[in-house]
Amino acid sequence: MLVLIPPPLQERPGYFGPYGGRYVPETLIPALEELEAAFWEAMADPGFLAELDHLLCTYAGRPTPLSEARRLSEVAGARILLKREDLAHTGAHKINNVLGQALLAKRLGKRRVVAETGAGQHGVATATACALLGLECVVYMGVTDMARQRPNVFRMRLLGAEVRPVDAGSRTLKDAINEAIRDWVTNVRTTHYLLGSALGPHPYPVIVRTFQSVIGVEARAQVLETFGRLPDVAVACVGGGSNAIGLFAAFLEDPVELIGVEAGGEGIQSGRHAARFADPQRGRSGVLHGTRTYILQDPWGQILETHSVSAGLDYPAVGPEHAWLRDQRRVRYTTVTDQEALSAFQTLARLEGIIPALESAHAIAEAIRISRERPGALVLVNLSGRGDKDLETVSVMIGEVAGCEG
Amino acid sequence: MRGVSAVRDAFRRARAESRAALILYWPVGYPDLATSVRLVVAMARSGADLIELGVPFSDPLADGPTIQRATYRALQQGVRTGEVLEAVARIREAGVEQPLCLMTYTNPVLAWGLEAFVESVQKHGADGLIVPDLPLEESAPFQSALGALGLAWVPLAAPTTPDARLAALAAGATGFLYFVSVTGITGARERLPDEVVGHLRRARRMADGVPVAVGFGVSRPEHVAWLATEADGVVVGSALIHRAESADFGGEAVEAFVRALRDAGRWALTDGLSPRSSRIGK
Numbered sequence: 001m002l003v004l005i006p007p008p009l010q011e012r013p014g015y016f017g018p019y020g021g022r023y024v025p026e027t028l029i030p031a032l033e034e035l036e037a038a039f040w041e042a043m044a045d046p047g048f049l050a051e052l053d054h055l056l057c058t059y060a061g062r063p064t065p066l067s068e069a070r071r072l073s074e075v076a077g078a079r080i081l082l083k084r085e086d087l088a089h090t091g092a093h094k095i096n097n098v099l100g101q102a103l104l105a106k107r108l109g110k111r112r113v114v115a116e117t118g119a120g121q122h123g124v125a126t127a128t129a130c131a132l133l134g135l136e137c138v139v140y141m142g143v144t145d146m147a148r149q150r151p152n153v154f155r156m157r158l159l160g161a162e163v164r165p166v167d168a169g170s171r172t173l174k175d176a177i178n179e180a181i182r183d184w185v186t187n188v189r190t191t192h193y194l195l196g197s198a199l200g201p202h203p204y205p206v207i208v209r210t211f212q213s214v215i216g217v218e219a220r221a222q223v224l225e226t227f228g229r230l231p232d233v234a235v236a237c238v239g240g241g242s243n244a245i246g247l248f249a250a251f252l253e254d255p256v257e258l259i260g261v262e263a264g265g266e267g268i269q270s271g272r273h274a275a276r277f278a279d280p281q282r283g284r285s286g287v288l289h290g291t292r293t294y295i296l297q298d299p300w301g302q303i304l305e306t307h308s309v310s311a312g313l314d315y316p317a318v319g320p321e322h323a324w325l326r327d328q329r330r331v332r333y334t335t336v337t338d339q340e341a342l343s344a345f346q347t348l349a350r351l352e353g354i355i356p357a358l359e360s361a362h363a364i365a366e367a368i369r370i371s372r373e374r375p376g377a378l379v380l381v382n383l384s385g386r387g388d389k390d391l392e393t394v395s396v397m398i399g400e401v402a403g404c405e406g
Numbered sequence: 407m408r409g410v411s412a413v414r415d416a417f418r419r420a421r422a423e424s425r426a427a428l429i430l431y432w433p434v435g436y437p438d439l440a441t442s443v444r445l446v447v448a449m450a451r452s453g454a455d456l457i458e459l460g461v462p463f464s465d466p467l468a469d470g471p472t473i474q475r476a477t478y479r480a481l482q483q484g485v486r487t488g489e490v491l492e493a494v495a496r497i498r499e500a501g502v503e504q505p506l507c508l509m510t511y512t513n514p515v516l517a518w519g520l521e522a523f524v525e526s527v528q529k530h531g532a533d534g535l536i537v538p539d540l541p542l543e544e545s546a547p548f549q550s551a552l553g554a555l556g557l558a559w560v561p562l563a564a565p566t567t568p569d570a571r572l573a574a575l576a577a578g579a580t581g582f583l584y585f586v587s588v589t590g591i592t593g594a595r596e597r598l599p600d601e602v603v604g605h606l607r608r609a610r611r612m613a614d615g616v617p618v619a620v621g622f623g624v625s626r627p628e629h630v631a632w633l634a635t636e637a638d639g640v641v642v643g644s645a646l647i648h649r650a651e652s653a654d655f656g657g658e659a660v661e662a663f664v665r666a667l668r669d670a671g672r673w674a675l676t677d678g679l680s681p682r683s684s685r686i687g688k
């Protein structure tokens with residue numbers, strides 16, 4: 001039977017300490033209340049959990065394996081274990097949440113689904129689930145992201161989704177979310193907003209965390225079974241925070257060090273990054289996309305444009321549960337730069353025969369760093385997705401680097 | 407008279423003149439700071455009963471393309487919260503007496519600091535606040551900060567808002583209840599849905615005497631005429647921006663449009679239609 005871990009009972013429902021909440025136009029409140037009720041009903045319904053479990057196992061390829069990265073471990077010093085979300089159908093962890101929410105949409109009688117996407121992985125997963133379940137699908141994507149994740153745009157269209165380019169603001173994930181919310185406000189009676197990360201207004205951070213917790217539940221059991229003990233450290237990259245919270249959910253009560261990796265871009269000093277926690281000048285508590293959390297903003301509360309080589313991490317806010325875990329010091333958040341991620345991307349390819357997503361390469365880079373500091377430690381890394389979508393970006397960057405050196 | 411009483415008085419006076427209050431929205435800093443101040447003064451001169459001043463925000467998720475474009479331009483001109491407050495002071499210096507409500511998203515207020523912001527709002531001469539991304543459950547701190555200074559809180563409600571919630575929103579509304587005509591975002595519309603009348607009747611019933619204004623999509627004098635007896639006030643925003651743009655931001659064209667909207671808001675008592683009773687400003 002499928003085991004999922006919703007967040008601990010919240011003192012104020014929808015809040016993680018001071019973070020979270022529901023900062024959206026009144027129009028959406030009834031839909032959020034309806035979604036919340038439907039979610040908890042579904043969680044208590046063995047039929048729903050069985051259907052989701054069936055899809056996860058027979059369609060999405062769960063459980064995903066745990067691979068020991070032997071050659072990487074030899075070089076790095078610790079024992080590095082990879083939770084292989086790259087092997088899930090559509091190539092990333094995003095499918096876990098999407099299948100759960102698509103079943104919820106059906107339960108709610110909604111035949112139309114809108115979604116935002118940055119890297120395109122969430123868009124592809126959503127288009128896939130909609131094809132599978134016969135739902136109409138519209139995906140909003142910033143034009144900058146459409147250019148750098150081209151294969152995924154084509155994939156979504158092949159799957160029957162309509163991809164709507166967003167040519168506003170920074171033309172990335174943030175702007176795609178604005179547009180998806182505007183669509184939802186307009187079509188709320190017929191439409192489910194299938195939000196792709198553990199952010200946004202309550203109940204999304206709760207729903208996404210719960211559906212993604214399958215990663216942590218599986219990984220914990222796999223590590224225990226294979227090594228007879230818990231890992232010392234668990235590492236994941238943090239865009240909105242869904243793959244990270246999905247992994248961490250199973251270890252929050254354990255003596256396991258948890259590390260979330262933000263996109264350091266061109267370095268914190270440069271200001272060109274997406275590290276909400278690492279830049280106290282710009283990363284402050286505020287409200288964006290319906291939730292109170294850490295946000296990269298200017299002194300007047302205008303949201304700043306972010307930069308990361310990886311589209312999936314290129315976002316100015318972070319899920320509210322991460323903000324709380326950070327303040328509680330339960331999770332430590334670090335940063336990895338574009339160049340470090342790129343280097344980890346190549347290292348993993350050469351040493352393990354795995355081409356990771358650029359997002360996941362951030363987690364790999366941190367795992368390598370930790371391994372050098374803590375030789376012999378058991379380090380679990382969430383390999384959140386595969387890198388096929390990034391080949392173009394990487395080939396250009398490697399070309400550039402070579403050009404510089406030559 | 408400022409704050410809550412100024413806002414309530416604007417509705418009372420319009421009603422005494424047998425018409426719906428005309429509420430206009432303009433984004434401060436569009437197309438530039440000086441022009442926006444000049445246009446707001448022109449609107450006040452030509453018959454606006456209340457003016458909503460838009461504070462530009464980088465991610466205006468309740469706004470359609472027109473206001474997105476306008477506020478983006480304002481941001482590019484360097485207009486931030488401080489400039490908006492300065493603009494309010496300049497509008498007052500120019501002799502505008504009508505109530506002014508700032509329409510802002512939540513984050514710029516939090517960044518400024520809620521208490522300090524509300525004090526500045528009062529000091530510069532504005533009367534109230536409208537925050538489209540702040541629903542009932544999150545609005546208590548805003549309501550109490552405004553209430554402490556006698557400034558007006560203007561909550562929004564939508565066609566999807568159930569009766570009990572309408573009543574709760576109106577109960578907290580010290581200014582008026584802003585009823586959103588459509589499930590959707592701001593932007594001029596050719597037609598408004600027929601259901602809006604039913605929703606407005608419901609909203610007014612639940613509002614228990616608190617004035618109800620209708621906005622989002624209202625574009626033409628005909629719309630205003632149609633809604634004038636169903637709401638205590640009618641809000642026009644994007645259509646006003648379109649009109650100003652097509653006249654190269656000339657004050658005369660804006661004034662003519664404002665006068666037409668105001669005239670359209672008179673109750674058509676001659677067709678035997680009498681306004682639905684409501685008890686404004688108890």
Ligand SMILES: Cc1ncc(COP(=O)(O)O)c(C=O)c1O
Binds near residue numbers: 360
């Ligand atoms: C492979 C992969 N990993 C990570 C992320 C970041 O998202 P999150 O922080 O929600 O896991 C994305 C987002 O698109 C992704 O595609």
